[in-house]
Amino acid sequence: METRILLVEDEEHLARGLQFNLETEGYSVEVCERGETALERLSNGSEFELVLLDVMLPGISGIDVLERLRGRGNAVPVLLLTARDTEEDIVVGLDAGADDYLTKPFSLPVLMARVRTLLRRAPKATETATFTIGDCTVYPDRFEVERGGERSPLTAKELGLLLLLQRRRGSAVSRGEILQDVWDLHPETKTRVVDTFMLRLRKLIEPDPSSPRYLQSVRAFGYRLLDEEPD
Numbered sequence: 001m002e003t004r005i006l007l008v009e010d011e012e013h014l015a016r017g018l019q020f021n022l023e024t025e026g027y028s029v030e031v032c033e034r035g036e037t038a039l040e041r042l043s044n045g046s047e048f049e050l051v052l053l054d055v056m057l058p059g060i061s062g063i064d065v066l067e068r069l070r071g072r073g074n075a076v077p078v079l080l081l082t083a084r085d086t087e088e089d090i091v092v093g094l095d096a097g098a099d100d101y102l103t104k105p106f107s108l109p110v111l112m113a114r115v116r117t118l119l120r121r122a123p124k125a126t127e128t129a130t131f132t133i134g135d136c137t138v139y140p141d142r143f144e145v146e147r148g149g150e151r152s153p154l155t156a157k158e159l160g161l162l163l164l165l166q167r168r169r170g171s172a173v174s175r176g177e178i179l180q181d182v183w184d185l186h187p188e189t190k191t192r193v194v195d196t197f198m199l200r201l202r203k204l205i206e207p208d209p210s211s212p213r214y215l216q217s218v219r220a221f222g223y224r225l226l227d228e229e230p231d
């Protein structure tokens, strides 16, 4: 089965170039120019495995598309293509539910690397050893977490966050350090993205996500992965 990518981009020249290069890499690409069309094409949810989403579109914006998509529970990986690289724009995108972002103009090899990572097919040079959290097993090389025989996929950022906490297991890690390490953002950046991702991870990992045992909050600071199994 070919991997299907939806490219939402109104600049025709750029869209054609990206489509050509992605198809050369073996992906199946559908292009649409407007956010409204993208939402229609994504209404069944499962047809596309990745969305490349331009922010500046002629009708509703890429951010609107993303918010509506996440609002109806669609968790398809989304890579935002932003025209400006101000931290504020990036944060708006991440808070709206983007998995990653690229600032235009970007290089093709960088885009391809991000695409592979979001599709969880990137070879990871290090940290491929599996580890456990409670009754879950995390498989970094497969971008998966398994619990009670059920496997769930992890996005690159979700895995990056888990790996950081695992490296520092038992110690509190600040939000600022997480932002810098996982998102490459300035530690002082005002965003809820770390907390949003932690909520998602707790749903996958915690027996009771509303009362976390393993992925613990450290008040006014950050998060800690419990180093020992509780009794």
Ligand code: CA
Residues within 6 Å of the ligand: 009, 010, 011, 054, 055, 056, 057
């Ligand atoms: Ca545009």
